[in-house]
Every structure is written in C-alpha cells, then in structure tokens.
Amino acid sequence: MRVKGSQDLAAGLMFVLVGALAIRIGADYPVGSWQRPGTGVLPLILAWCLIGVGAILTIKGMILHGPSLLEGQWAWRPVIMVTLAGIAFALLVDEGGLVAAMVVSMAICALGTPETRWKEFGYFTVIMCVVAVIMFIKGLGMPIKVFPWN
Amino acid sequence: MELSDLFSNLALGFSVAATPGNLFWCLMGALVGTAIGVLPGVGPVATMALLLPTTYYLPPEGALIMLAGIYYGAQYGGSTTAILINLPGESSSVVTVLDGYQMAKQGRAGAALAIAAIGSFFAGCVATVAIAVAAPPLTKVAQQFAPADYCSLMVLGLVFAIVLARGSVVKALGMVFLGMLLGLVGTDVNTGNLRYTFGISDLFDGIGFVPLVMGLFGMAEIMANMTNTERRDLVTSKVTGLMPTWEDLKTSAMSVLRGTILGGFLGILPGGGAVLASFSSYTLEKKLAKDPSRFGKGAIEGVAGPESANNAAAQTSFIPMLTLGIPSNAVMAMMIGGMMIHGIVPGPQVMTERPGLFWGMIASMWLGNLMLIVLNLPMIGLWVRMLMVPYRLMSIAILFFCCIGVYSLNNSANEVLFIAVFGILGYFFFKLDCEPAPLLLGFILGPLLEVYMRRAMLLSRGDAMVFIERPLSLSFLILAAILLTIVLLPNIRKAREVAFVE
Amino acid sequence: MRRRHLIGAAGVTILGTGTARAQAQNWPDRPVKLIVPYAPGGASDLMARPWSEKLSQAFGQQFVIENRGGAGGMIGTEAAAKSPPDGYTLFFAPGATLSVLPILRKTPYDPVKSFSPIARVGDLVCGFVINPAVGPKTLHEVIAYAKQNPGKLAYGSAGLGTSSQLRIEMLKHRAKVDILHVPYRGSADALNDLLPNTVQMMNEINVLPHVKAGKLTLLNINYPTRHPDFPDAPTLTELGFPDSDVQIWYSMQAPAGTPRAIVDKLSAKMNEIAASEDMKARMRGINVVVPIQTPEQVAQHLVADIKATAELIRDANIRLE
Numbered sequence: 001m002r003v004k005g006s007q008d009l010a011a012g013l014m015f016v017l018v019g020a021l022a023i024r025i026g027a028d029y030p031v032g033s034w035q036r037p038g039t040g041v042l043p044l045i046l047a048w049c050l051i052g053v054g055a056i057l058t059i060k061g062m063i064l065h066g067p068s069l070l071e072g073q074w075a076w077r078p079v080i081m082v083t084l085a086g087i088a089f090a091l092l093v094d095e096g097g098l099v100a101a102m103v104v105s106m107a108i109c110a111l112g113t114p115e116t117r118w119k120e121f122g123y124f125t126v127i128m129c130v131v132a133v134i135m136f137i138k139g140l141g142m143p144i145k146v147f148p149w150n
Numbered sequence: 151m152e153l154s155d156l157f158s159n160l161a162l163g164f165s166v167a168a169t170p171g172n173l174f175w176c177l178m179g180a181l182v183g184t185a186i187g188v189l190p191g192v193g194p195v196a197t198m199a200l201l202l203p204t205t206y207y208l209p210p211e212g213a214l215i216m217l218a219g220i221y222y223g224a225q226y227g228g229s230t231t232a233i234l235i236n237l238p239g240e241s242s243s244v245v246t247v248l249d250g251y252q253m254a255k256q257g258r259a260g261a262a263l264a265i266a267a268i269g270s271f272f273a274g275c276v277a278t279v280a281i282a283v284a285a286p287p288l289t290k291v292a293q294q295f296a297p298a299d300y301c302s303l304m305v306l307g308l309v310f311a312i313v314l315a316r317g318s319v320v321k322a323l324g325m326v327f328l329g330m331l332l333g334l335v336g337t338d339v340n341t342g343n344l345r346y347t348f349g350i351s352d353l354f355d356g357i358g359f360v361p362l363v364m365g366l367f368g369m370a371e372i373m374a375n376m377t378n379t380e381r382r383d384l385v386t387s388k389v390t391g392l393m394p395t396w397e398d399l400k401t402s403a404m405s406v407l408r409g410t411i412l413g414g415f416l417g418i419l420p421g422g423g424a425v426l427a428s429f430s431s432y433t434l435e436k437k438l439a440k441d442p443s444r445f446g447k448g449a450i451e452g453v454a455g456p457e458s459a460n461n462a463a464a465q466t467s468f469i470p471m472l473t474l475g476i477p478s479n480a481v482m483a484m485m486i487g488g489m490m491i492h493g494i495v496p497g498p499q500v501m502t503e504r505p506g507l508f509w510g511m512i513a514s515m516w517l518g519n520l521m522l523i524v525l526n527l528p529m530i531g532l533w534v535r536m537l538m539v540p541y542r543l544m545s546i547a548i549l550f551f552c553c554i555g556v557y558s559l560n561n562s563a564n565e566v567l568f569i570a571v572f573g574i575l576g577y578f579f580f581k582l583d584c585e586p587a588p589l590l591l592g593f594i595l596g597p598l599l600e601v602y603m604r605r606a607m608l609l610s611r612g613d614a615m616v617f618i619e620r621p622l623s624l625s626f627l628i629l630a631a632i633l634l635t636i637v638l639l640p641n642i643r644k645a646r647e648v649a650f651v652e
Numbered sequence: 653m654r655r656r657h658l659i660g661a662a663g664v665t666i667l668g669t670g671t672a673r674a675q676a677q678n679w680p681d682r683p684v685k686l687i688v689p690y691a692p693g694g695a696s697d698l699m700a701r702p703w704s705e706k707l708s709q710a711f712g713q714q715f716v717i718e719n720r721g722g723a724g725g726m727i728g729t730e731a732a733a734k735s736p737p738d739g740y741t742l743f744f745a746p747g748a749t750l751s752v753l754p755i756l757r758k759t760p761y762d763p764v765k766s767f768s769p770i771a772r773v774g775d776l777v778c779g780f781v782i783n784p785a786v787g788p789k790t791l792h793e794v795i796a797y798a799k800q801n802p803g804k805l806a807y808g809s810a811g812l813g814t815s816s817q818l819r820i821e822m823l824k825h826r827a828k829v830d831i832l833h834v835p836y837r838g839s840a841d842a843l844n845d846l847l848p849n850t851v852q853m854m855n856e857i858n859v860l861p862h863v864k865a866g867k868l869t870l871l872n873i874n875y876p877t878r879h880p881d882f883p884d885a886p887t888l889t890e891l892g893f894p895d896s897d898v899q900i901w902y903s904m905q906a907p908a909g910t911p912r913a914i915v916d917k918l919s920a921k922m923n924e925i926a927a928s929e930d931m932k933a934r935m936r937g938i939n940v941v942v943p944i945q946t947p948e949q950v951a952q953h954l955v956a957d958i959k960a961t962a963e964l965i966r967d968a969n970i971r972l973e
Contacts, residue, residue, distance in 0.1 A: 008318075011582040015324045022331055025346060035612030039343040042600045046331045053324040060320070067583065078376035079577050082369055082549065086570035089553040090563040105553065106546040113376040115542040124543050128550060142558055199691065203717065206701070293848040340812070340835065420844050475861060476844045483840065490698045495938060497861025601837075608834055609806060609850065 005066020012057025019050030081112030097145035098137065099129050160282060163509030167517055172212050176514050179216035180521045183223020187239050190231055190368065191360055191555020194224035194240075198484040202491065210492040211507055215514040217488050218468070221481050222274065222515070225464050226522045229266045229457055233259060234533060235548060237368050241359065242460035244590050245428045247367070248314065249445060249452030256448050260392035260534050265402050265450055267526045268394075269458035273410040274519030277465035280414055281472075282512050285501075288466070289473045292418045297609060298616045300422060301602035302626035304595050307426045309630040310433040311591035313637050316446025320641065322588045325579075329592025330599070332357055340604060352564045361556050361565050362593065365572020366579070366586045368552040372545040373577045392530055394450070402454035405435050413459030417466030420478035422598045427463035428456035429591060433633075465515055472508060474498055676739075676913030683714040685741045689728025689749055691721035695839075695857065698938045699774045699902060700744050706925045717744075724813065725749040726759055733761035737909035739918075743767065747901045748815055750954060751961045756813050756971070763958060767905040769950035770915055771922040774940040776900040778857045779873040779885055780823070783849045791871040791891050794853075795827045802830035808842030808851040811835050813970070816842075818961065819855045819874060819898045821968040826896050857939045874898065880936060898964070899957070903950050919947050 003009055022043055032038025060066070085108040092101035106125055110116040136142045166172065182201075186192045198217055205213035228239030233250035246266065253262040280288070295303075308326055315322030335346045336356030347353040394402070412434060413427035435455040436445045445452050467478040468485075475496030477483040486496045494504065501508045539547075556565045579586055610616035617623045686704055688696050700717050707715040720728035725746060732743035750763035761767075780791065786805070788794040798805050809816035812835045820833055831853070836842035839856040846854050847867065855874065863870045863882070870885045874897045878887055888896045904922060906915060925931050926942040935942055945953065964970070 007581075007583055008321075011321055011324070011584055014582065015328065018328060018331070022346070029343065029345065030341075033612065034614065035607055035610075037604050037607055039338045039341050039345060042596070042603070043331060043334055043345060046327050046334075046596075049327045050324060050331070053320060053327065057320055057324065069581070073378075074581065075373060075377050075577075078373045079574060082373050082376070082545075083570045083574055085549055086369060086553060086566060086573060089550075089557075090566035090570070093553075093557060093566070094563050101553075102550060106550060109372075109546045109549045110542070112373075113542055113545070115377075115540075117542070120543070121546075124546070128547065132550070132554065136554060136558070143561065144557075203719070296848070296850050297845070339837065342812075421841070470844070474843075474847065475858065476840050483838075486840070487694065487697065490695070491701060493698065493701070493934070493937065495698075495861055497858070498865045498867070499861050605834065605836075608832070611803070611832075 003062055005061045005064055006069040007061070007067045007071075008057050008064070009061025010069050012054045012059075012061055015050045015054030015057065017054075019047040019054060022047035022050070078112040081108055085109035085112075093144060095145075095148065097147045097150060098132060099146055100148055102129055102132060156283060159505065159509045160513065162505060163282075163511075163513030166211055166506045166510030167215065167513035171209070172215050172510070172514065173517070175208065175212040175216040176219050176518050177521055179219020179221075180223040180518055180525065183220035183225075184227040184522065184525065185223075186220070187224035187227020188230050189227075189555060190237050190239055190364060190551055191558055193360070194221045195480045195484060196559065197224075198481065198488075202484060202487055205488055206491050210489070210494060211510050213488050213492065214485060214507070214511055215518075217485055218511060218515060219518045219521075221485075222461065222464050222518060223522060225461050226267065226270055226526055229270075229453075230263060230533060233262045233266065233453070234537060235368075235544075236371050237548070237552075238363055238590075241425060241590075241594055242428045242456075242464075244363075244587055245314065245432045245456045246453055248316070248432065248587060249447070249449050252446065252448035253450065253453065254537070258448065258450075259537060260530050261394040261398055261450065262453050263530045263533060264392070264394050264527060265398060265454045266457040267523050267530075268399075269402065269406040269409065269454045270461035271519050271523040272406050273413060273458035273462035274465055275516060276410050277414050277417075277462045278512060278516040278519070280466065281469055281515075282509075285469050285473050288418050288469055291415075292420065292423075292470060295419060295622065296606070296620060297602045298606035298620050299622040299626070300419070301599060301606050302617055302623040302630070303419075303426070304422065304599040304602060306626045306630040306633075307430070307595050308592060308599070309633050309637075310426070310429050311588045311595070313433045313633055314429055314436060314445075315585055315588055317583055317585060319637050321582075321584050325584050325586070325589040326592035329589035329594075330596030332362070332589070333593040333596035334600065339601075352562065352568070356597075357568070357593075358556075358559065358565060359593070360559055361568040362572055363590065364552040364556050365569035366576035366589070368548055369569055369573025370576025370580055370586075372548050373573060374580050375541060376545050392534060398450050402450050405431075405451040405455035406458045408434060408438075409455035409458035410462045413462035414466050416459075417463030417478070418469050420467075420470045420476055422595075422602075424460070424463035424467045424479060425594055425598075427459040431455040431459035461519075468511070468515070471496065472511070473501060475500065676911060676917055679739050679914050679917065680711055680713040682740065683716050684711075684739070685735075686715055686717050686744050687728050687732045687735075687741065688717055688719050688744045689721065689725040689732070689746065691719055694721075695776075696744065696746060696902070699935075699940055702931065702934045703744070703773055703904075703922075703925075706931060707921070710921050710925065715742075724753060724811075726753060729753075730760045732905070733766035733907060735907050737768075737907040737911075739906065739910055739914040741907065742770070742918075743905040743907070744773065745903050745905045747899065747903070747954075747957060750905075751957045752813060752815065752818065752965075755958070755962050755965055764951070764954065766908050768908055768910050768915055769947050769954060770904040770906055771919045771926070771947065772943045772945050772950060772953075773902045773904050773922070774935060774942050775875065775902070776857050777873060777875045777879050777939050777941050778855060778860060778900075779875075779879075779888075780819075780853055780855045780871045781846075781859045781863060781868045782871055783846060783852050784867075784869050785849045786852050789869055791886075794871060795829055798827075798829035798831055803832055805853060806832040806834050806851040807853040807855075808834050808836050808846055809854075810839040810842060810856060811837060815898055815900045816854075816856055817970070818964060820853070821970055822896050822898050822964055823893075825964070825968050826893050860939055874900075875941070877941070879939070881939075895960070898961075901953075901957075903954070915947055 026043045029040030030038040031040045085105040089101045089105035110121050186197045228243040229246045231237045231239050232243040232246040236247050236251040238244045250262045311326050312322045409431040412431050416423040416427045435451045436442050470476045470478050471482040489496050553566050704715045704717050729749040735741035754763050788797045807820045839858045845851045862868045873879050873885050873887050923944045
C-alpha cells in the first residue's frame with residue numbers, strides 16, 4: 001500500500017505512540033472515585049484522546065494525498081550542532097564559568113551553518129561576552145563564575 | 151458612584167501618583183518591566199520576587215506603584231520578542247507569535263510592534279477607567295463563578311486553542327492533548343503522587359514553562375532557520391516603514407476595541423481568567439474576519455486584538471486584589487506581598503481605609519501606560535535595526551539568550567539540558583507540520599482544568615451533572631461544542647468526499 | 653606530666669568559657685540572617701518584618717530576613733538546621749514545619765534535636781467563619797446544622813497538611829460532625845470560593861477583614877484568650893471544647909549547638925520587645941499575639957504540640973492522601 005501523505009502518517013504514529021506510552025507508564029496511577037478523581041484520571045483520558053487523534057491521522061496519512069515527510073531538507077547539521085551547543089552550555093556554566101560556556105556553546109552553534117565567518121564570529125563573541133558579564137553578573141547579580149578560576 | 155465622587159477620587163489618586171517620588175518609581179518599574187519582558191526567561195513574577203524585599207525601604211504607595219509598573223511593563227516587552235524572533239516571552243504573548251512573526255517576515259515588524267503598543271495603551275486607558283468606575287460591581291460578577299464554571303471555561307479555552315491553528319485541525323487537536331499531558335508531568339498537588347517524572351528530581355515540580363518555550367520556539371527556530379535561507383527571508387531587505395499605515399489602523403480599530411472588552415472581563419476572573427484573554431481575542435477576530443484565511447499569515451488584527459486583550463486583562467486582574475484582597479494570579483500575590491511587607495492587610499477595607507493608596511494605584515496605572523508607550527514607540531526603530539543582523543550571528547545570540555534565560559530561573563544547568571531536548575522535539579514538530587502554539591496553550595490550561603474539575607466534583611459530591619446544571623458552565627460547554635463543530639465540519643465533509651470518490 | 657595536662661585542660665576550659673562569654677558579649681558584631689521558609693510576601697513576612705526591625709534597633713546590627721521557600725517550608729527549615737550554630741543564622745520557625753511536616757512526611761531534620769529554641773515570636777489569632785447565607789450564627793448552631801445535614805457543609809483549607817486542615821479535622825473529631833474538607837492552593841484561593849458561598853467555612857486570618865466588613869460571621873476564636881478586636885467571639889474552650897485550638901504559632905529557633913550565652917541574650921531581649929506597648933500594638937494590627945516564654949518553656953511547648961498533633965493526625969486519619 002502506497003503511503004500518500006507520510007507527514008500526516010508520521011504525526012499520527014507519534015501521537016499514538018505517546019498515548020500508548022502514557023497509558024503504559026501511568027497504569028498504576030490511582031483513579032480515585034467520582035467525588036475525588038485521582039491522579040490517573042486525566043492522564044488516562046488524554047492518552048486515549050491522543051490515540052484516537054493519532055489513529056485518525058494515521059489513516060488520513062495512508063489514504064489522502066498530503067505532504068511528504070521527506071520533502072524539503074532535514075537540517076541535520078543545525079539540529080545536531082544547536083543541541084550540542086545547548087548541552088555544552090549546561091555542562092560548562094557551573095564549573096567553567098560564563099565566558100567559557102558562552103564561547104564553547106556559541107562556537108559549536110556557529111559550526112551548524114556554513115555561513116559562519118570566523119573572524120566576524122570572534123569579534124561578535126567577545127562583544128557578547130562583555131555585554132553578558134555586565135548585564136547578568138554585574139547588573140542582575142547572578143551567582144555565576146566569570147572565568148573557570150574565579 | 152456619583153460623577154463628582156469619581157472626580158474627587160481620581161483627583162486624590164493623581165495627586166498621589168504624580169508626586170516626583172512616585173513618578174520615579176513608576177518609571178523604574180516600567181523600565182525594569184520592559185527589559186525583563188524583552189529578555190526571554192526571567193518574567194515579572196521572578197523579578198517582583200527579587201525586588202520585593204527591597205521595596206520595604208520605599209513608601210507603600212511607591213512600592214506598589216513600582217511593582218505594578220514591572221507587571222504591565224513586562225506585558226509590553228513580551229510582545230517584542232514574540233514579533234521579532236518568534237519567541238514568546240510570556241504566556242500571554244504565545245498568540246502574538248502567530249501573526250506578529252509573520253508580519254515581521256513580511257517586512258512589517260515596525261507596524262506590528264507599533265500596533266501592539268498602541269492597542270495596549272488604549273486597552274490600559276479603558277481598563278483604568280473601568281476599574282475607577284466599576285470595580286465593586288465587576289467584582290460581584292466575578293463572584294458568580296464556581297469551580298464547575300471555571301472548568302468549563304477552561305474547556306472553552308482549549309477549543310479556542312484548536313480554532314486558532316492555521317493548519318490541520320486534527321493535528322492541532324493532537325497537539326493540545328499532548329500539551330495537556332505535558333502539563334501534568336510532575337507532582338500531583340492534591341495527592342503528592344508523582345506523574346511521569348521517571349525519577350528525575352528536576353521534574354518533580356513539573357516541566358517549566360520557560361524551558362518548554364525556549365526549546366520549542368527558540369531552539370527549534372534557529373535549527374530551522376540556520377541553513378534554510380528561504381524560510382527566514384526576513385526583514386533585512388524590505389522594511390516598509392516603521393509605523394502602521396492608516397489602512398492598518400482602520401483594520402485594527404475594532405479588534406482593539408473587542409480585545410479590550412473581552413480581556414477586561416476575563417481579567418476579573420481570579421484564577422485563570424487572564425490567561426485566556428489573548429487567545430480568546432485571537433479566536434474572536436479570526437471568526438469575525440471577512441477572510442479568516444489571512445490569519446496565521448500576518449493579519450494585523452491577530453496582533454492588535456490579543457495585545458489589547460492581554461493588557462486589559464493585566465489591569466483588571468488588579469480588581470479582585472484591590473477590592474477583596476484576593477490575588478488572581480502569581481503576580482497579584484506578589485502585590486499582596488508588597489502590601490503585607492508594609493503592614494497593610496489586604497481586604498475590602500483597603501479601598502475605604504487607604505483611599506490614597508487605592509486611587510493612587512489606579513491613577514499610576516494610567517500614568518504607567520503613558521510612560522510605556524512613550525518609551526516603546528521610539529524603540530521600535532532600534533528593534534527593527536537589530537533584525538538586520540545577519541542570521542549567522544543572530545542565531546548564536548538567540549541560543550545564548552535561551553540558555554542564560556533558562557539558567558537564570560533557578561541557577562540550574564539541568565534545565566538548560568531540557569531546552570536542548572525540547573529543541574529537538576520542536577524541530578521534529580516543525581518537520582511534521584504540527585504547530586507548537588496549541589501545545590503550549592494545552593500545557594497551560596490542562597493542569598488548571600484538572601484543578602477545577604476535581605474541585606467541582608468534590609463540591610458536587612461526585613455528581614458530574616453539575617457541569618450541565620449550572621447555567622454558566624452549560625453555556626461555555628455549548629459554545630465550545632458549537633465552535634468545535636464549526637471547525638471540524640469542513641474536515642468531515644472532505645473525508646466524506648474522499649470516501650465517495652474512492 | 654599529668655598535672656601539666658590537667659592545668660592545660662583547665663586553662664583551655666577557662667579560656668573556652670571565657671571565649672564563649674566573650675562571643676556572647678560581642679554578639680552580634682555583624683548582620684544576622686533570619687531564615688523564613690516561605691517565598692517572600694507571605695503571611696510570615698507580616699510577622700517577621702516588625703521583629704527584624706526591632707531586633708536591628710535593639711542590637712545595632714542588621715537582622716536581615718532571608719526567604720527560602722519550597723516544599724511546604726521544608727527547604728528553608730532544612731537550610732536553617734544545617735547552618736553553622738554561631739548565632740548569625742536564626743530560624744523564624746512556623747509551628748507547622750516543626751510539628752506537622754515531620755509527622756506527615758520524612759523530613760531531613762529533627763524538629764527538637766536540630767534546633768535550640770529561643771523565644772516565641774507570635775501566634776495567629778483567628779477562628780472559624782461561616783458565610784451568613786447558610787443561616788447559623790454561632791458555633792453550636794453550626795454544629796447542630798452539621799449534625800442534621802452530614803457532609804453538606806464544606807470547609808476550605810489552605811491545602812493538605814496545613815494547620816487550616818488540622819483545625820477542621822479537630823473540630824470534626826471533637827464535635828463528631830461530618831463536614832467536607834476542600835483543599836485549596838493557599839488561603840487566598842479558598843477565600844475566593846468562601847465569599848460566593850461555594851464553600852461555607854474557613855479558618856484563616858485573611859478572612860478577618862471581611863468579618864469586620866460584615867460579610868462573614870465569626871463563630872469562635874481558636875486561642876486561649878479572646879481577640880481584642882472581636883470581643884464577642886468566644887474561645888473554643890469557653891464553648892466546651894478544651895484543648896482543641898490547634899494553635900498557629902511561630903518561634904525563633906537557632907541551629908542546635910548555638911552557644912547558650914547567645915541564646916539567653918537574644919531571648920531576654922526578644923521578651924523585652926514583646927512586652928513593649930509598641931510591639932503589642934503592631935502585632936495586634938496583624939491579628940497576632942506574642943506570648944512571653946523562656947527558651948525552656950518554648951521547648952516544652954514544642955514537645956507538647958508535636959504530641960498533640962501526632963494524636964490528631966492519627967485519630968482523624970489525616971494523610972497526604
């Protein structure tokens with residue numbers, strides 16, 4: 001069977017999956033009584049609604065013409081780089097200080113696009129670091145180290 | 151209230167609000183508020199909490215005026231990032247991204263920013279008058295709402311969240327449900343049970359609104375734009391003037407008026423009313439427009455209405471606090487905190503025992519709005535100029551602000567990890583053409599709906615019919631059902647056609 | 653050899669006590685932190701501010717309030733318990749964090765062993781209110797109504813496990829009536845439903861301005877003495893329910909191990925402040941009464957409170973569901 005609208009199909013499957021997982025994980029949540037609806041009531045209702053919507057979308061994806069999932073490009077490079085940049089910031093900021101976290105994360109992010117001009121990046125980053133230290137550490141008084149050795 | 155009474159009260163109010171000291175505090179509040187509204191992450195509640203202890207050293211009127219300034223200053227500032235970089239600063243600006251960002255992409259960022267400021271100012275003026283004239287009767291209206299009514303109102307709000315989707319309604323429905331489920335992650339306050347936390351202690355208090363927004367909107371946006379020059383064909387080359395045209399103003403006029411009235415009423419409802427203001431207005435405008443297909447593609451009414459609504463709601467949400475001492479939201483709770491720090495016990499007696507404070511606050515609201523529009527309009531040129539920064543640099547700046555914004559909330563690096571995860575999720579949604587706005591609205595309303603649902607069932611002693619027996623609740627549910635049908639009908643018809651053809 | 657050791661030991665002891673006394677004499681020579689275990693702007697701040705002001709005046713050093721909210725007060729309490737016992741960190745202790753929380757859940761501190769009590773800082777004086785729309789005007793009438801209509805009356809509390817809930821459970825237990833307990837998210841949230849009669853009863857200080865405005869009926873006072881602003885509201889004891897108050901009380905505590913000399917010095921000054929007319933008037937304005945007690949008496953009060961609370965929680969089967 002040819003899938004006619006893979007985008008819808010994928011979205012539908014995603015909803016069904018999340019709904020099913022929600023039911024599975026939340027199976028033990030107490031449902032309480034009519035007067036005292038418990039922890040599990042709304043999650044259960046929502047999970048079934050998700051499965052319902054997902055099912056409709058999956059069917060729609062299979063029989064109706066729709067956009068293809070593979071249409072357009074998947075921006076793998078930016079996705080990976082931006083994610084790594086965020087992770088880098090998180091890992092560095094406490095021990096390494098704000099400047100280190102900023103420089104590393106911004107550099108990783110800049111690697112995400114071929115448009116980056118490194119000299120320009122250098123100037124920009126320096127300015128951003130100065131502004132950030134003034135605004136956040138001196139101005140707002142946030143308790144972050146500026147440099148790893150502070 | 152007699153007209154002469156009104157005048158003498160307002161005169162008293164202005165005499166208090168317009169002292170050099172209090173004007174200064176008003177300005178300070180407005181400035182700080184705008185700044186934090188623009189900065190993604192830190193919001194008015196966090197800022198007020200930070201500044202609350204220092205307000206102790208100010209006179210009570212000055213302290214409260216400044217705190218209030220921070221609040222509505224943040225409303226003005228939050229729409230700026232929403233329009234310019236598709237990043238809502240506050241829950242009230244989630245709807246502004248829908249058309250505001252599209253307008254920016256069409257070179258009309260200036261017009262969008264301006265109409266947001268103008269609409270907010272108009273709404274602020276009207277709301278101030280409403281408070282001055284009708285605070286007590288409006289409070290009585292709000293008192294008619296019982297938990298069952300609030301629950302049904304939340305359901306109506308969720309339907310609005312679906313209606314405002316520009317793409318597939320079914321997908322929007324799924325996103326709303328998904329958002330609601332995400333909103334339930336964390337500790338169930340009524341029982342102390344943990345839901346969907348997987349043992350991660352950072353999730354015990356639930357997923358934070360800010361990390362979610364930063365990830366879904368901020369990170370995902372730069373992922374989508376970095377190498378896709380077509381998509382981000384931004385303002386850089388075609389800024390068509392900084393101000394809205396007469397055409398724009400004419401089109402927006404009624405939206406501003408409607409938004410003001412809608413927001414004004416919703417703001418009075420303690421506990422979740424103001425949240426609905428912006429997207430109820432958006433839904434209203436979309437339904438009333440002659441050509442609804444323009445919405446989601448840069449319709450100026452989609453900015454004018456919601457921005458007016460949320461500013462009107464922000465002001466009227468002071469009413470329950472001023473007349474009864476009941477805070478409608480976390481910000482009002484801060485204001486009450488500000489009062490308590492000065493030994494002022496909030497309650498119905500504040501209006502009569504401290505009229506200078508009461509009317510002074512009302513007068514300063516108007517003055518604050520005036521200051522904000524004077525501050526914000528000239529800055530539009532500056533903001534638009536910033537858009538000209540090449541994207542290869544803009545993206546790393548946005549990345550940084552997202553990270554620091556989230557980190558600054560709780561000094562928690564773990565939350566920054568969350569935005570990395572939400573970023574990937576957000577990109578995924580983008581590729582699947584699932585809009586994040588309905589998800590966010592579900593995320594906000596879901597937990598509220600659960601609180602009210604449980605309270606309603608507890609009070610009705612387990613009788614689910616209460617939702618249909620109470621007239622307010624019934625009207626909301628009927629309205630929700632009608633709207634939902636209108637929105638789903640074309641889809642059902644399409645499906646039937648396909649079935650027949652095949 | 654031994655003698656030198658003994659002399660050495662004696663010398664250290666004398667020097668040590670001398671140091672402690674010197675410490676106490678100099679204390680405080682820099683600002684003192686007062687930890688309040690709730691977010692800023694709450695009802696505790698109303699009480700903490702006058703104290704921080706008066707103590708700063710009395711000792712010539714700043715007594716600074718530090719708000720550390722979270723987990724129902726547990727976070728701030730833990731922080732206070734683990735602070736250095738040098739007299740420069742004090743704990744503005746709500747009774748609930750010491751008497752209620754440790755019983756309902758496992759706390760990272762021991763309410764008696766982790767702290768040195770210093771003095772009482774205030775008791776909130778309020779009582780049950782009922783919305784006049786229901787009909788009954790006195791507590792006995794309400795109880796009679798409740799007996800005839802079991803489960804019909806609803807009571808709004810500030811949340812599960814709060815003193816607010818404990819008070820209604822105590823009343824239900826002693827008067828043997830069935831009243832529906834509805835937990836809210838804070839007293840303001842509950843007040844919002846009390847005014848339109850969605851729930852009928854509450855017991856918090858934020859309702860008192862509405863009683864003064866005539867919108868709500870005050871039935872009694874949960875305190876050994878009557879409230880000066882409401883002279884007609886009888887105490888629970890007068891109404892035939894002794895030992896049923898579930899007091900909402902605050903005390904000043906120091907981390908365990910704080911030098912005795914500092915504790916005594918502070919306690920004496922605090923009781924002096926509490927007895928002053930100015931403080932009494934300020935506290936009355938926020939519905940607070942400050943009993944005068946020595947540190948030992950505060951310790952005894954705490955132990956008794958823990959015992960009574962444990963009994964109530966057990967008898968009324970209160971759980972965090």
